[in-house]
Amino acid sequence: MGRYSWPVAQRVTIAEIAEQAGVSVPTVSKVLNGRADVAEETRARVERLIREHGYRRRASGTPASPMIDLVFSQLGGEWAIELIRGVEEVARAEGVEVVLSECGGAWRPRQEWIESVLNRRPLGAILVFSDLDADQRAQLEARRIPFVVVDPVGDVGPDVPAIGSANWNGGRLATQHLTALGHTRIAVIGGPDDVLCSRQRVDGYTDALRSSGLTVDPALVRTGDFSVTGGHREALALLRLPDPPTAIFAASDLTALGVYQAARELTLEIPRDLSVVGYDDLPVAQHVGPTLTTVHQPLHHMAELATRLVLDLSRGATPTALRLDLAVSLQVRQSTTKHKG
Incomplete structure (x- = not known):
């Protein structure tokens, strides 16, 4: 086990922490090493004492490893690649390595990842489309x-x-x-309902319709999963309605590709028969035919800022803001045209 260093004014031993928490020394050791076999209430009590005493762990006196953990809910596709490039660009310039992990599609990393991070002791972690629960946050913060x-x-x-x-x-x-x-029958295919960015994009769609004096038709609001398959499935359902939409806003470019696929199957021509707008502005948006009108999300810049922020935090710097929402813009290409109805 590594050496544990406490501020001089509050230097305590693991035994004293155990006594204050009302647990055994091995239990405190398990919490310190991120072991999963500790009751949540017990872990929270020990973590609180660790924070109160200003605990810092140093393995054999060495500083944190010059690496960043980059965690995705699921790896794959151009969306992830754009973010990885942004992180690696800043990390390379700073002489820092990047360790990639994924959560297997889950919104939170498994406890095994937490234990691995505590063992590696990286400079910090960047979580993409993946949040931490209160217990996981406490373990990293401690x-x-x-x-x-x-x-x-x-x-x-x-x-x-x-x-x-x-x-x-x-x-x-x-x-x-x-x-x-001139479109009035405009559908939206969002992402999962429990994902914040999806809800926000659909809310923006709803507000724009109402601001234009149009009624929001629940039949035109569909829930997808940001994938080609999900976009294809929901677009087929929309385009087979008795009164189908003349335009579809897809909440991701991959979803939009699924819409393209559904339109081809139903012998509809984009944009003559159906206008399509995507979201993200991935490189593929300019490579499909017709080229995709889409909302440009600055993924590369988002990744760069996240990397600089986590490195600043690792150095003890106080950032001017903890939350940044970058501006987006519309890239008009060939997949949208005036409604001729």
């Missing part, structure tokens, strides 16, 4: 391992460092573009 969330799944609160984008405005921009072209 070891002075800072973390930053990119595109939070839920409302993480003002005290959690997070980098996002103006999702509500993005949804509004996409929908306003379609209403300006």
Whole structure:
């Protein structure tokens, strides 16, 4: 076991922590090492004492490893690649390595990841589309391992460092573009209902319709999963309605690709028969035919800012803001046109 260092004014031993917490020394050791076999209430009590005494762990007197943990809910696709590039660009310039992990599609990393991080002791962690629960946050905070969330799944609160984008405005921009072209039957295919950015994009869509004097038709509001498969499934259902939409706002570019696939199957031509707007502005948006009108989300810049923020926090710097939502813009291409109805 490594050596444990406490501020001189409050130097205590693990035994004293155990006594104050009313647990055994081995239990405190398990908490210190991130072991999963500790009751949640017990872990919280020990973590509180660790924070109160200003605990810092130093393995054999060495500083934290010059690395950053980059965690995704699920790896794969151009969306993840853009973020990885942004993180690696800053990390390389700072002489820091990047360790990639994924949560297997879950919104939170498993306890095994927490234990691995506590053993590696990186400079910090960046979580993409993956949040921490209160217990996981406490474990990292007690070891002075800072973390930053990119595109939070839920409302993480003002005290959690997070980098996002103006999702509500993005949804509004996409929908306003379609209403300006004369479309009145405009559908939306969002992401999962429990994901914050999806709800915000759909809310922006709803606000734009109402601002244009249009009624929100519940039949045109669909829940997807940001995937090609989900976009294809929901687009087929929309386009087979008795009164189908003439335009679809897809809450991700991958969803939009699924819409393209559904349109081809139903022998509909984009944009003559159906206008489509995506979200993200991935490189593929310019490579499909017709090229995709989409909301540009600055993924690369978001990743750069998250990396600089977590490195600043690891050095004890106080950032000017813990939460940043970057501006988005509409990239008009060939997949949208005026409604001729």
